[in-house]
Amino acid sequence: MVQAKISNINSRNEHRENIIKITKSWIGTPYHHQESLKHVGCDCLGLVRGVFEELSQKKTAPIRPYTKDWAEQNKQETLIEAANEHLLNVAIQERQVGDVLIFRFRKWMIAKHTAILTAPDKMVHAIEGAKVEEVHFNKWWQRHLAAVFSFPNSQL
Numbered sequence: 001m002v003q004a005k006i007s008n009i010n011s012r013n014e015h016r017e018n019i020i021k022i023t024k025s026w027i028g029t030p031y032h033h034q035e036s037l038k039h040v041g042c043d044c045l046g047l048v049r050g051v052f053e054e055l056s057q058k059k060t061a062p063i064r065p066y067t068k069d070w071a072e073q074n075k076q077e078t079l080i081e082a083a084n085e086h087l088l089n090v091a092i093q094e095r096q097v098g099d100v101l102i103f104r105f106r107k108w109m110i111a112k113h114t115a116i117l118t119a120p121d122k123m124v125h126a127i128e129g130a131k132v133e134e135v136h137f138n139k140w141w142q143r144h145l146a147a148v149f150s151f152p153n154s155q156l
Contacts, residue, residue, distance in 0.1 A: 015153040016098035022054045023047075023098075023116045023124045029132040034063075044114040044126045045079070048100055051116060052086070055151055060086075079111050080147050087149035095148040101137075102147040111146040 025038065032041025036050045049060050079102055083089075090099055097117050104111040115125035115137075123137045135141075 012153065015151075016096065019051065019055060019098035019116065019151055020118050022051050023118055024134065026050060026126075026132045027124060027134060029126070031126050031128050031130060031132075033128070042126050042132065043128075047124070047126045047132060048114050048116065052151060075110065077111060079114065083147065083149045088152055090148040090150050092145055092148050096150075098151065100149040100151070101141075101145055102149070103141065103144045104146045105144060115141075 026042070026047055029037075029039050029047075030041045031043060032046075033043050034046070035041040035043065036046030036053075038050055038054075042050060045063075049063075053060055083100065083102060087100060090096075095101070095117060097119055099117050101115045101117055101123060102111045103113040103115070105113065113125070113127070115123040117123050117137060118134055119137075121137050122134050123141065124132060124134045126132045
């Protein structure tokens, strides 16, 4: 029984280390709206989709085209709803490295930005006008955090 718990913990740690390794391999990818191609181009959703696909070795379903202001137009928490379908919901205060972070830029706005936590104080994200980069998960980002999700681990 104890050996099984240790093995489970080791598997979870390896899973999270793998997420971080894959995520960091996207650093330097140019920003490109609606894309998810490592070293070619991606947006914040494309980064998460690309990491998910590499991690699971499965292609994700195609996404309908979306405009840069899609969240303002539909007034639905589309990003959080989609994350709930494909990822595991985590309490914000229980986030861990390797988790997907979802942000809203204003309290009254729809959540529309994603990143992946790579250290307790760092995250990797894609934002218009910049390449995928690792930045500080500082107080500003923490205040705008709307939801946290974990990638499922098929090994457990």
